[in-house]
Amino acid sequence: MFSPSLLKKFxxxxxxxxxxxxxxxxxxxxxxxxxxxxxxxxxxYALKANSNKKILKLIKGTGFGADCVSGNEVKRALECGFKxxxxxxxxxxxxxxxIRFAIKKNIFCFNCExxxxxxxxxxxxxSEKKTASIALRINPNVNANTHKYITTGLEENxxxxxxxxxxxxxxxxxxxxxxxxxxLHFHVGSQITDxxxxxxxxxKVNEIMEWFSNRTIFIENINLGGGLGVDYYNPDKNxxxxxxxxxxxxxxxxxxxxxxxxxLEPGRAIVAQCGSLIxxxxxxxxxxxxxxxxxxxxxxxxxxxxxxxxYHKIENLTGAKRKESCKxxxxxxxxxxxxxxxxxxxxxxTKRGDLIVIRTTGAYAESMxxxxxxxxxxxxxxxxxx
Ligand code: LLP
Numbered sequence: 001m002f003s004p005s006l007l008k009k010f011x012x013x014x015x016x017x018x019x020x021x022x023x024x025x026x027x028x029x030x031x032x033x034x035x036x037x038x039x040x041x042x043x044x045y046a047l048k049a050n051s052n053k054k055i056l057k058l059i060k061g062t063g064f065g066a067d068c069v070s071g072n073e074v075k076r077a078l079e080c081g082f083k084x085x086x087x088x089x090x091x092x093x094x095x096x097x098x099i100r101f102a103i104k105k106n107i108f109c110f111n112c113e114x115x116x117x118x119x120x121x122x123x124x125x126x127s128e129k130k131t132a133s134i135a136l137r138i139n140p141n142v143n144a145n146t147h148k149y150i151t152t153g154l155e156e157n158x159x160x161x162x163x164x165x166x167x168x169x170x171x172x173x174x175x176x177x178x179x180x181x182x183x184l185h186f187h188v189g190s191q192i193t194d195x196x197x198x199x200x201x202x203x204k205v206n207e208i209m210e211w212f213s214n215r216t217i218f219i220e221n222i223n224l225g226g227g228l229g230v231d232y233y234n235p236d237k238n239x240x241x242x243x244x245x246x247x248x249x250x251x252x253x254x255x256x257x258x259x260x261x262x263x264l265e266p267g268r269a270i271v272a273q274c275g276s277l278i279x280x281x282x283x284x285x286x287x288x289x290x291x292x293x294x295x296x297x298x299x300x301x302x303x304x305x306x307x308x309x310x311y312h313k314i315e316n317l318t319g320a321k322r323k324e325s326c327k328x329x330x331x332x333x334x335x336x337x338x339x340x341x342x343x344x345x346x347x348x349x350t351k352r353g354d355l356i357v358i359r360t361t362g363a364y365a366e367s368m369x370x371x372x373x374x375x376x377x378x379x380x381x382x383x384x385x386x
Contacts, residue, residue, distance in 0.1 A: 001236065001357075007317060009386040010355055015280040016297030018366050018380040020055060025274040025362075028240050029062040032270060035243040039251045039262075044088050046226050046267030047073045049363040054382050055271060056080035065108070067226070067265040071098030074107065084108070088223065088265070090137060090185065092158055099124050103132055111137045111185040111223070113160055118172045118179060125178035135183035135223060136161055136169055140204040144189025144197050144227065147308045159187070166211065181217070183263075184208065187225025190268060191310075195245060198224070202253035209255065223263040224250060230272045232311050235359045241269040268363040275362025277302050277378075278317075281354045282333065290343075291328050293350055298332020299339045300375045302358060302365045306338040313359040314341060316348050324349040330356070334373055 002010070010019070036043045044065040047056070051073060057080050060066075065086030066077035071094075077087050089102050090111035102110065103125050112118050112134050125132040139160030161169050173181050188201055201224065212219050228246050231238035246269075250262055279297035286292075304310040314330050325348050332339040341358055350356075366380055 001315070002317065006386070007355070010278055010317070013278075013381070013386065014379070015278055015355070016295070016301050016378045017278050018301075018361065018378060019276045019278055019386075020052070020271075020362060020380065020382045021274045021276070022058070022383040024239055025055065025058060025271065026062075028270055028274065029059060029064075031240050032243045032266065033062050033064070035247040036264070038244075039247040041247050041250065041262045041264055044086070044223075044263060044265045045270055046265045047077060048367060049267030050271040050275070050365075050367050051076055052366060052380055053080055056082075059270065065263075067267070071095070071101045074098075074102050074105065078105065088135075088185075088263075090187075096120065096124060100128065103128050103130055106130075108133065109182060109221070110134045113137045115161065115165060115169055115172055118169065118176065122176035122178045131178050131180050133180050133182045134173075135185040135221060136166075136181070137185040137187070138163065138166070138208060140186055140188065140201060140208065142188045142197065142201050142204055144192050145194050146189045146191050146227075146229070147310070160185075163208070170215070170217075181219075183221030183223060184212075184219050185223040185225065187265065188227060190227050191229040192227040193229035193231075195242075195249060198227075198246070198249045199253050202250060206253075206255045209257075213257075218257075218259070220259065221261050221263060222254065222256070223265065226265040226267050226269075228266050228269040230269055230360060230363075232313065232360050235273055235313060239273045241273075243269070270363075272360050272363035275360070275365060277358040277361040277365060279356050279358065281350055281352055281356060283352060284328075284350055287329070291326060293328045293330045293347075293356070295330065295332055295341070295356055297358070297378070298334040298375075299336065300332070300334060300370045300372050301378050302341065302361055303368050303370065304364060305341050306336070312341060312361065314345050314347065315357050315359070316350050317355040317357050319348050319350055319354045322349040326350070334375075 044067040046067040066082040069091040087107040137160040279295040283294045299306040327344045330341045
């Protein structure tokens with residue numbers, strides 16, 4: 001997985017750290033862009049997955065737009081070269097300051113998540129003497145078949161405007177002189193590996209589009225959000241997600257009218273596989289039923305296992321050749337029992353000082369990192385930095 005010379009470089013770097021395989025990232029970007037272009041889909045990378053500046057510049061360089069969920073993400077996207085007219089701004093709780101900032105910057109579109117938000121954006125746009133382009137984020141009530149914490153498209157979730165509120169939303173838009181409705185937005189969840197979910201979403205979106213065309217409202221932009229999952233179990237076998245099938249699904253099942261444009265907002269599928277979290281073994285401890293490996297990386301660098309009980313492949317980089325293999329609970333140093341990356345993980349015999357890799361950590365690891373326990377922030381390196 002890593003060449004001996006790279007491993008040598010790893011040994012001279014302060015752990016824990018994030019390592020990003022730039023060639024794999026570039027390959028992923030090229031593959032995603034090729035499929036999107038083929039099916040005439042515009043891509044907006046979801047910054048929340050990873051907002052590392054060097055990574056963002058590479059993503060921007062491949063021709064992606066940006067999907068942001070905070071004023072600071074909009075700011076970061078602009079700093080990294082994304083053009084304002086390729087930035088969408090979603091989020092259930094945009095503050096007045098964030099809205100004003102994005103209006104001043106003339107972003108492409110606000111994805112609006114409530115009727116109150118429509119009113120606030122209109123008022124702020126009016127005070128800035130501008131018209132804000134908006135898309136209604138509609139909650140389509142489609143089950144993403146993924147972890148409940150990353151399911152967003154069900155009526156019970158806080159996201160988006162529910163179908164029964166559409167009539168009221170439209171009447172607010174009609175009365176709002178400083179809003180321009182340019183699209184509809186949907187996002188039903190993340191780490192979706194059952195692609196029939198997207199087919200179900202298309203069928204639902206077709207019904208919703210019909211509702212609008214029955215009212216002679218033309219919707220120019222349809223944004224289907226993100227959500228494409230990656231293979232956490234076999235990162236070497238499937239380093240790049242199936243963008244071809246993903247993009248083709250929308251062209252196949254959506255009834256797109258002439259002049260309508262399609263947009264997607266992938267995050268995880270772009271960056272997850274290129275990232276690794278490298279940590280050092282501090283201690284190996286004998287437990288009653290199991291042995292513990294205690295790493296110098298914890299839930300502060302990768303919170304996904306603690307928060308979603310998610311699986312990440314874990315390998316011993318420096319002790320891989322030791323014959324004996326054991327089962328270990330791989331944990332971090334944080335004072336929380338949920339600070340555990342994997343239970344009863346089969347690994348080669350592990351010793352203090354070994355380097356361990358936790359795979360598929362390019363998405364929602366660095367961007368969700370914390371300084372809990374007053375820990376230092378882990379550094380991040382791209383291949384060319386070492
Ligand atoms: N668009 C919207 C409106 C979103 O809310 C999200 C993710 C995306 C796009 C990008 O979704 P992706 O392609 O990355 O699945 N922290 C969780 C994931 C939270 C996703 C939140 N929204 C995790 O580590 O699994």
